[in-house]
Amino acid sequence: MKLFSAEQIKRIDAATIEREPISSIQLMERAALACVDWIEDYYEKDVEFHIFCGMGNNGGDGLALARLLNNAGYNCRPFIVAHRSKGSAEFDHNLSRLDEVELNVHYINGLKEMPRVNENSIAIDAILGIGLDKPLRGIIRDVVKGIEEGYDHVISIDIPTGIPADFTTVNWNTAVRASHTLTFQFPKLSFLLPDMGDYTGDVHVLDIGLDELAMEEEHSTYFLTMDEEVESFRPMRKVFSHKGDYGHALIVGGHEGMMGAAVLATKAALRSGAGLVTAHVPSCGRDVLQISAPEAMVQTDHSERSVSNVPVSSRISAIGIGPGLGREHSVFKGLEKLLSEIELPVVLDADALHLIGTSQAWHLIPQNAILTPHKGEFERMLGREVESPLELLQEASAWAGDKKCIVVLKGAYTAVCDSDGNVYFNSTGHPAMASGGTGDVLTGIIAGLLAQGITPIRAARYGVWLHGCAGEEVAARRGEHSVVAGDLIDALF
Numbered sequence: 001m002k003l004f005s006a007e008q009i010k011r012i013d014a015a016t017i018e019r020e021p022i023s024s025i026q027l028m029e030r031a032a033l034a035c036v037d038w039i040e041d042y043y044e045k046d047v048e049f050h051i052f053c054g055m056g057n058n059g060g061d062g063l064a065l066a067r068l069l070n071n072a073g074y075n076c077r078p079f080i081v082a083h084r085s086k087g088s089a090e091f092d093h094n095l096s097r098l099d100e101v102e103l104n105v106h107y108i109n110g111l112k113e114m115p116r117v118n119e120n121s122i123a124i125d126a127i128l129g130i131g132l133d134k135p136l137r138g139i140i141r142d143v144v145k146g147i148e149e150g151y152d153h154v155i156s157i158d159i160p161t162g163i164p165a166d167f168t169t170v171n172w173n174t175a176v177r178a179s180h181t182l183t184f185q186f187p188k189l190s191f192l193l194p195d196m197g198d199y200t201g202d203v204h205v206l207d208i209g210l211d212e213l214a215m216e217e218e219h220s221t222y223f224l225t226m227d228e229e230v231e232s233f234r235p236m237r238k239v240f241s242h243k244g245d246y247g248h249a250l251i252v253g254g255h256e257g258m259m260g261a262a263v264l265a266t267k268a269a270l271r272s273g274a275g276l277v278t279a280h281v282p283s284c285g286r287d288v289l290q291i292s293a294p295e296a297m298v299q300t301d302h303s304e305r306s307v308s309n310v311p312v313s314s315r316i317s318a319i320g321i322g323p324g325l326g327r328e329h330s331v332f333k334g335l336e337k338l339l340s341e342i343e344l345p346v347v348l349d350a351d352a353l354h355l356i357g358t359s360q361a362w363h364l365i366p367q368n369a370i371l372t373p374h375k376g377e378f379e380r381m382l383g384r385e386v387e388s389p390l391e392l393l394q395e396a397s398a399w400a401g402d403k404k405c406i407v408v409l410k411g412a413y414t415a416v417c418d419s420d421g422n423v424y425f426n427s428t429g430h431p432a433m434a435s436g437g438t439g440d441v442l443t444g445i446i447a448g449l450l451a452q453g454i455t456p457i458r459a460a461r462y463g464v465w466l467h468g469c470a471g472e473e474v475a476a477r478r479g480e481h482s483v484v485a486g487d488l489i490d491a492l493f
């Protein structure tokens, strides 16, 4: 799914209005109806909605919603946050339609006019949407603070009031902290970075039928990887086939005391469909690997404690390097030799990135290699700390362009940056996955997919998507505090 800036969304709205054709007011009605459908699925009729409306079109949504929720049998009370003397045309239209249902509307000019909250009260935030163009001030700011203090449960319409739709480094300091955000057609860019994304609660994308052609015509370098698309990346299994048809992944990792990382990556490569998997580990790791991953072959290094020299057979089709490698200079020398000799698809993680970064040996990274750093690892690659999540993303994207590789910046909404400047955010995953070893599992999955011959960008996008699905599945089954990396491997499908 393509993602757009606020300016682009306004153009797509306008194109929909012109081409469908549909009036702006009808489009707003469609948006409000989509919210009612969602609300009816989610809430019983014993709640009381306090609907806070601004005076632009987001407020228009709120007023339409008040009328429609009232018709659906909900108890609702609309409040207008009086931040300007005149409303937009769509706001005025929906204000006048409240007469149809005899709903009284209350104006809030000061905090004293905020409603009394009881245990069934839910705030609906329809104050500002994509029209926000400056940090909050005046009465809107006060009401937003009042909502934060007064309500445990808040639903934001389109976007939580106070956060911009676009990526920005401006400090917007006050915003509604929503429990749910019902956003129209596509998630807004700002939802995908932690400084703003923290305010949205659970994001629900409601289809309001915006013009497909207009969305196609708008150029964007930002995408959200969705289930339907990524399913087509899955390597096909043929009826008449054997293990040799599905590639041979080599996992290079392990160090005395850190053999578990190599085990996790090896098992993940096996579970992601590679026909054959070999683990290259220091000789002290041979028994550990053979017992933990009997389906894999083990190739032992002549060094006892760490990897130092990795022969690569001509049968290998992709390599995953890094899990638990350790950071000794001898390991770097082995890595240097390996990377200068191979011409295979490769994924580099953890200690491999650290070793290359420490020696500033970035020339060793093959074109189209996949690098999977988290924030701290990427900062070490950069050689400095970044100031904001946006700067981190921009630097990762620039890095992928400069080095002609793929950078998988791990986090909530992991960003897969390609060398053409495109950024694919992942739509799966769970906070339960923030635990040791999950990165090693990802390296193994991607190596297994690369071995099966899918392109590096697809292997990276599909790999993070699968990894996230497994995290969601295990978190639902075990509870979010009890997920360990090995659970993800068994949940891969």
Ligand SMILES: NC(=O)C1=CN([C@@H]2O[C@H](COP(=O)(O)OP(=O)(O)OC[C@H]3O[C@@H](n4cnc5c(N)ncnc54)[C@H](OP(=O)(O)O)[C@@H]3O)[C@@H](O)[C@H]2O)[C@@H](O)CC1
Pocket: 013, 023, 024, 025, 027, 028, 029, 031, 032, 054, 055, 056, 057, 058, 059, 061, 083, 084, 088, 127, 128, 129, 130, 131, 132, 133, 134, 135, 136, 137, 140, 157, 158, 159, 184
């Ligand atoms: N048919 C359609 O178009 C559809 C539109 N849709 C909906 O419309 C929403 C976009 O509506 P929009 O463009 O009217 O902008 P909106 O978010 O209501 O804000 C405008 C107001 O913001 C004010 N303002 C800005 N910053 C401020 C601040 N810091 N502090 C205080 N005020 C501030 C600004 O006031 P001004 O600064 O001009 O005085 C202006 O009054 C979109 O998110 C979606 O919900 C959907 O129904 C689909 C169909």
Ligand SMILES: [K+]
Pocket: 058, 125, 126, 127, 128, 129, 156, 157, 158, 159, 160, 161
């Ligand atoms: K809002």
